[in-house]
């Protein structure tokens with residue numbers, strides 16, 4: 001979906017105060033939830049885009065596991081995804097904002113984040129994603145996870161919250177995040193168990209991961 005409208009630079013500026021809270025959250029609890037990382041105009045453009053992708057049948061069922069371990073498991077996760085490339089101005093703006101966030105997290109925490117990958121995700125009514133970690137300790141190629149929600153006016157009875165659990169007890173729920181447009185979550189990929197509770201309303205988001213270029217058993221990290 002190429003778009004020629006040049007976006008103002010202010011679209012991709014990180015608010016310094018929000019950034020400080022994000023870094024503090026990662027250090028103190030392992031996670032951060034805020035609504036002042038991505039501005040409303042960019043969220044709307046990204047939401048328009050995932051609706052266009054859905055209408056064009058450009059989303060595909062998400063699986064679990066990488067490379068030849070990849071499996072479709074609708075009993076574990078029920079979303080349909082489309083990886084961000086840089087095919088639209090909105091994608092470029094979001095990826096540029098995440099590149100800036102990567103720089104700032106590295107500056108503050110020396111995590112050695114090296115690249116960012118992300119996909120749009122659409123959860124149809126009735127779908128969910130069971131409790132999981134985004135990477136496993138010792139093989140932590142995904143270091144920091146992000147989720148940006150895109151659905152405006154999320155209904156009070158819509159379900160679909162993201163549940164965040166204690167790092168040492170994946171049954172102890174710490175908080176539930178309503179997937180309202182503009183809400184941004186970020187957390188340590190190998191420490192924070194989380195789930196998408198069953199949704200009753202079409203749910204749009206972008207899930208993304210900052211990766212470290214860890215090599216596994218002498219092979220370079222498999223892509224995705």
Ligand code: OGA
Pocket residue numbers: 121129134147161162194195196205207
């Ligand atoms: C994921 C994930 C959470 C969400 O895609 O790995 O946990 O709230 N997403 O969409």
Ligand code: MN
Pocket residue numbers: 132133134145194
């Ligand atoms: Mn996850």
